[in-house]
Structure formats: C-alpha cells, structure tokens
Amino acid sequence: MKERFGNAKPPRKQKVKDFFSDLSANWRKSTKEGYHLGYKEILSYSFGSGGINALGTLSTLIALNSLTILIGSLYKLSPSIIYLMNSFLTIINLVKTPIISTIMDNTKRKKGKFKPYIIWMGIPTMILVSLLPFVPLSWIDTQIMTIFSEPLSLAGLMIFIIHVLLSITWPTLMVTNGGIGQVITPNSLERAKLFSFHQIFANLLPSLITIGFPILSILTINGASTGQESILSYRVWFPIFAVCGFLSSLIMYFNCEERIIVEKDYKPQVNFWSGVKSLGKNKYFWIFTISAAFGGIRMIGNLANWINVYSLKSDVATSITTTLLGNALIPGMLLTGYMVRKFGKRNLVLGAGFGSAILYVPMILFPNRPILLLIMLFFQNFLNGFALCIALMPADALDLQQLKTGERLESFWGNFHMLILGIVALGSGLIAPAVLRFSGMPLGADVLVDEVIRKTVFRNVSIVAGIACIFQFLPYFFWDLTESKHKEIILQLEKIAKEKNSIEKS
Numbered sequence: 001m002k003e004r005f006g007n008a009k010p011p012r013k014q015k016v017k018d019f020f021s022d023l024s025a026n027w028r029k030s031t032k033e034g035y036h037l038g039y040k041e042i043l044s045y046s047f048g049s050g051g052i053n054a055l056g057t058l059s060t061l062i063a064l065n066s067l068t069i070l071i072g073s074l075y076k077l078s079p080s081i082i083y084l085m086n087s088f089l090t091i092i093n094l095v096k097t098p099i100i101s102t103i104m105d106n107t108k109r110k111k112g113k114f115k116p117y118i119i120w121m122g123i124p125t126m127i128l129v130s131l132l133p134f135v136p137l138s139w140i141d142t143q144i145m146t147i148f149s150e151p152l153s154l155a156g157l158m159i160f161i162i163h164v165l166l167s168i169t170w171p172t173l174m175v176t177n178g179g180i181g182q183v184i185t186p187n188s189l190e191r192a193k194l195f196s197f198h199q200i201f202a203n204l205l206p207s208l209i210t211i212g213f214p215i216l217s218i219l220t221i222n223g224a225s226t227g228q229e230s231i232l233s234y235r236v237w238f239p240i241f242a243v244c245g246f247l248s249s250l251i252m253y254f255n256c257e258e259r260i261i262v263e264k265d266y267k268p269q270v271n272f273w274s275g276v277k278s279l280g281k282n283k284y285f286w287i288f289t290i291s292a293a294f295g296g297i298r299m300i301g302n303l304a305n306w307i308n309v310y311s312l313k314s315d316v317a318t319s320i321t322t323t324l325l326g327n328a329l330i331p332g333m334l335l336t337g338y339m340v341r342k343f344g345k346r347n348l349v350l351g352a353g354f355g356s357a358i359l360y361v362p363m364i365l366f367p368n369r370p371i372l373l374l375i376m377l378f379f380q381n382f383l384n385g386f387a388l389c390i391a392l393m394p395a396d397a398l399d400l401q402q403l404k405t406g407e408r409l410e411s412f413w414g415n416f417h418m419l420i421l422g423i424v425a426l427g428s429g430l431i432a433p434a435v436l437r438f439s440g441m442p443l444g445a446d447v448l449v450d451e452v453i454r455k456t457v458f459r460n461v462s463i464v465a466g467i468a469c470i471f472q473f474l475p476y477f478f479w480d481l482t483e484s485k486h487k488e489i490i491l492q493l494e495k496i497a498k499e500k501n502s503i504e505k506s
Contacts, residue, residue: 050248051248076140363459364463403489432461439461
C-alpha cells in the first residue's frame, strides 16, 4: 500500500502542473475544437483594451458634465453652458458619423479593419486629454460672448474646441476597441470567456488611474482643499497617464487578429444609405440603443465623486471608495462566462438590471448618509459586473446582420449608436441641468458644500437615476437572439464562406 501511494503526486501540485501545462498548450492558439483564442491573444486584447480604457478614463475626468470636478468646479462651467456645448457637439456628430462609419466599414488593410485606428486615433486622443488641463484658469474671468443669456468664458471656448476634436478621435477609438472584440472570434461562448478575462485585465490600468490619481494628487495639492481641486494635479499626472494608456493599447495592435467569416477575396463595399437602411431594420440595434439612452440618463446618479469631495472631503476616501467600487465589478466579470452558459445573456442582463433599480430606494430615502449611499453604489457595481455581458450582445446581432445582408456593419453600429445617443441627449440632456437647478445648484458644483443643497441634489438625482435604470433594462425583454440561435447562424456563415471559396477555386 505504501509503495502504491508513495509516488502519487499531491492534488495541489498536480493542479499547478495541469495549469501550466494547459497554459503552455493553449498559449498561442486554443486546442479546443471550434475555439480560436490562445491565452496570449486573450491577454493582449485585455491589456490593450485597458490602454484604450485608460484614455477613456481620462476623457471621463475632463468630460463636459456637471459631475466632473475639473469642468464643473475648477473651470466653473454651468450646467446650462455644458448642455449647450453638448448640443453643438451632437450637430457636429451628425456630419462626422456618416463619414467615419463609411470609411471604417470599407477599410481593408493588412493589419485589419479596425487595428489601424488604434494608431490613427490613439495618438491624437493621448495629446488632447493631456492638453485640456493646460487651459489657463485666468481665462475663466474673460467673458467673450453670451449664448441664450448664458455667459461663455474664454476658458470655456477653448475647452469646447478641444472637445470638438476629441469627439472625432475618442469615439472612433472606442468603436475600434469594441469592433476588435466583436471580430476576434466568431464563437459566442468563446467571446464570453474572452470578456471574463477582458473585463478584469482591461480595467487594471483605468483602476490604477482612478485609485492612484486622488492619492498622487495629494503631492500636487498646491493650496487647494483636495488634490482633485488642484489644477496642478491634472497638469502633472494626466500626460503621464495618457502616454501609459496609448503604449498599452499597442499590445492589442501587435498581437491580436481579426477573424471575420467571409470568403477569401471579400472586399467591403458598404454603401452609406444601404448600411443605414439595413441597420434601421435591425431590431436588436434599437433594443441596444434605446437601453443605452436611458443608461445615459442614469449616469446622473453617479454620486461617488461628489460624496468624496463634498461629504467626506478627503482624497484618501476617494481612493478607498474608488478601489472598493471598482473591485465590486470583479465577481460578475469572473462569473460572466459561467452565468451566460447557465442563464443566457438576456436573462442575466434583466436580473442584474432590475436588482440595480431596487438599490436606488435607500438612496432616495436617506440622501444625507454618505456611507449608505456608497454601499448602495457598491452593490450596484456588483450587479453591473454581470450586466457587462451587454457588451457581448451586439456581436451576435451583427453576425445575424451579415447572414441576412452579406455585409459587416460593426462601424455603422458603433458610430450610429453613439450618434443617436447624442441626438437623444439634446432632449434628455436637459434633465440633469433642470434637476440640478431645481435642487438649488444652478451653476458649478462648489455649492454642494452646503449640506441642505447637497441633500436635495442627492435625493432628486437618485429618483431620476432609479427611474432611468428601470427603463434601461426593459427593452431586453424583446431580445430573442438566444445562444443556440447564434450558434446556428455561425454554422450557416461558415457554410456560405466555404461554398464561395470552393466556387472561386474551381
């Protein structure tokens, strides 16, 4: 007996050996039939996406939004001026979107359909997010015009010009990131596996920025109440973060492959009007877009920054809460693949969405308790970790679109999705300024130092965000493209491609 079991390896050592054996065998390419992605490509897409997301994090910190400390507090742009600026950006997007969509969906280069844009749009995005904080604060006092009775400063005008340029580069980079994720594999379950890894590693660099910036800003506080209210913090740390983000995105550029199931000699010839017409008939596009429109309204409920700066009044608190809120997403990200296989994407999204809506009730009842508000936001993020599988759903719908029309429309989908959201925001964007003005915050966010105003603002925005959350997820009741249906679509696409290839050879 002793001899029989003496050579047996301990279970833990065997598991470690099996792990490294699997890692080695599947490093470059998956050995599983019907799967394509090796761990190298999964990690490359994840970390490269993290670089793009890092630039997105910086874009969020300088966004034309009353919630943004830099824009609302330091440069003192009023909610009304911010709304007008966003309205003009929407008009610009009406011109920009058709042009960029047509160019992207007709791109066929050696590096792929999307990857060239990592370079073409990554570099200018890096420069623009680094440049904005260098707009002189002294220009705030220089009023150059009045728009609908709202004064516009020279600082505001320069910020708007930078955002006009960013409205071209950053959305295109975001579509590029999503587009590569949609065409990196035709296997829907493999995409779920990819995104389980992706959502964790792709958020490492953005998390380091959101966690590290408040802490690092203490070094550059320069006489302000908190480091985030110091313009020096943005001027020192933003260029460093932006360069790191762009360099990380190059990992995706050099190591990822685009896999679209088409015949070998396929040449994209997407006519603009036919692309718009085809997309307009796609009900899944409208489900996705209508949901996102209400999701945009729900963003008014992202109170974490205001809670940290005006309730807790601490940069350290900002780092701690940012860490906790960011990590709350991780369980859902890790379990996404398993939960998709067990419940399906649609059911997972609906369950997470309506669970989030319920969490707004305590926020409405107790708006003057910052710790309770942060706890509710934590559990919302926990559920949002599962709801992130929404990102997988457009790829399934685009495969069906290809089966019906023969064309790939990832860029049309991404760009027109954002364009429609921009147009909708012309109306829905009035909600935030109206709610804030009604709650006692007509201008910059610095009035939130007043506890009475802060309580009213927090309660009212939570009411609006809770209602928007319900309507954000209602459209997914009509999403009937199941995992089994998508599997059949892929089989048909593969059959069509093989038949066309065999005809061309003969």
